[in-house]
Amino acid sequence: MGHALALARRGLGNAWPNPAVGCVILREGRVIGRGWTQPGGRPHAEAMALAEAGAAARGATVYVTLEPCSHQGRAPACAGALIRAGVARVVSAMTDPDPRVAGRGHAMLREAGIALTEGLREAEARDLQRGFLTRVLQGRPMLTLKLAGSFDGRIATASGESRWITGPDARRHVHMLRLIHDAVMVGGGTARADRPSLNVRGFGPVRQPARIVVSSQDLPDLPPEDADHGPLWRLSGAPAAFMAELAARGVTRVFCEGGGELAASLLRAGLVDRLVGYTAGLALGAEGRPAIGDLTLAALSEAPRFRLTGMQRLGADIVHFWQRD
Numbered sequence: 001m002g003h004a005l006a007l008a009r010r011g012l013g014n015a016w017p018n019p020a021v022g023c024v025i026l027r028e029g030r031v032i033g034r035g036w037t038q039p040g041g042r043p044h045a046e047a048m049a050l051a052e053a054g055a056a057a058r059g060a061t062v063y064v065t066l067e068p069c070s071h072q073g074r075a076p077a078c079a080g081a082l083i084r085a086g087v088a089r090v091v092s093a094m095t096d097p098d099p100r101v102a103g104r105g106h107a108m109l110r111e112a113g114i115a116l117t118e119g120l121r122e123a124e125a126r127d128l129q130r131g132f133l134t135r136v137l138q139g140r141p142m143l144t145l146k147l148a149g150s151f152d153g154r155i156a157t158a159s160g161e162s163r164w165i166t167g168p169d170a171r172r173h174v175h176m177l178r179l180i181h182d183a184v185m186v187g188g189g190t191a192r193a194d195r196p197s198l199n200v201r202g203f204g205p206v207r208q209p210a211r212i213v214v215s216s217q218d219l220p221d222l223p224p225e226d227a228d229h230g231p232l233w234r235l236s237g238a239p240a241a242f243m244a245e246l247a248a249r250g251v252t253r254v255f256c257e258g259g260g261e262l263a264a265s266l267l268r269a270g271l272v273d274r275l276v277g278y279t280a281g282l283a284l285g286a287e288g289r290p291a292i293g294d295l296t297l298a299a300l301s302e303a304p305r306f307r308l309t310g311m312q313r314l315g316a317d318i319v320h321f322w323q324r325d
């Protein structure tokens with residue numbers, strides 16, 4: 001299952017609107033098939049692993065990070081494909097919350113006489129599939145808020161200078177995080193001030209994330225959609241409404257890179273699931289621009305609080321990860 005989870009990660013930022021699923025087929029202790037959800041969501045992980053295994057899948061054991069689907073989509077259901085291939089045993093990490101599946105995939109396997117184990121390493125699978133779960137169960141994508149700033153949490157000098165507070169290792173790390181999200185989001189002020197590329201550079205040809213600018217005004221000239229830039233969407237209105245609109249477009253994982261007003265409105269609306277902070281060893285003082293605008297908190301107890309899940313040194317900077325459970 002650890003191998004299947006690692007394969008599933010290859011689909012993050014790539015598989016949407018579908019969840020990024022991984023699948024490993026084993027026979028007599030040897031891996032005979034490996035699969036992960038392909039760009040745009042098809043083929044599914046199981047179809048790819050079964051194709052590799054071929055006739056050897058008969059009698060084999062299948063590890064999969066999400067319940068195999070039971071619905072006839074653009075291709076036959078994975079549960080049916082596993083049954084036809086004659087596998088002996090399926091181990092799945094979690095139930096698929098999609099109402100078209102919701103336990104029916106597991107039931108099909110059991111009824112066909114396949115030995116089924118559910119819930120292996122479920123916590124890790126849920127963490128990996130969080131964007132898909134949020135989309136299906138809450139009708140909005142998962143949102144990661146990124147902030148790169150000084151020791152004192154400032155993102156620019158009073159005059160707006162921000163290049164470069166953090167170093168090249170941190171910047172490359174940001175591109176890696178863009179890569180594993182479906183969409184990158186900024187506010188209109190940041191789009192006008194920085195003209196950010198909002199694309200992934202330095203990782204070869206990739207499925208570029210969609211670019212979202214939250215603004216009620218016209219946008220500055222940003223590059224058109226091409227091989228190096230994802231689709232450009234301007235959204236406006238209340239955070240809950242544009243997040244619902246993104247879910248309707250199939251987006252499961254959003255990476256918000258500021259600015260301060262957008263970050264504050266998302267936090268006030270309780271829509272931030274994860275934080276990623278890059279901190280550099282310099283001080284910009286009270287005159288520097290704050291990373292997050294006014295939260296209008298009346299008491300410390302109202303402050304949105306997150307749990308530390310990891311940290312790492314990146315050259316001269318550090319990156320720290322937090323999340324809400």
Ligand code: AOF
Pocket residue numbers: 018019020021022036037041042043044045046066067068069072073074075078079096098101
């Ligand atoms: C699987 N294996 O690798 C994935 C699954 O639009 P469709 O027909 O491709 O179906 C999308 C749904 O299939 C999605 O909402 C989720 O329930 C499931 N995703 N299932 O068996 C996979 N990605």
Ligand code: ZN
Pocket residue numbers: 044045046068069077078079
């Ligand atoms: Zn499937």
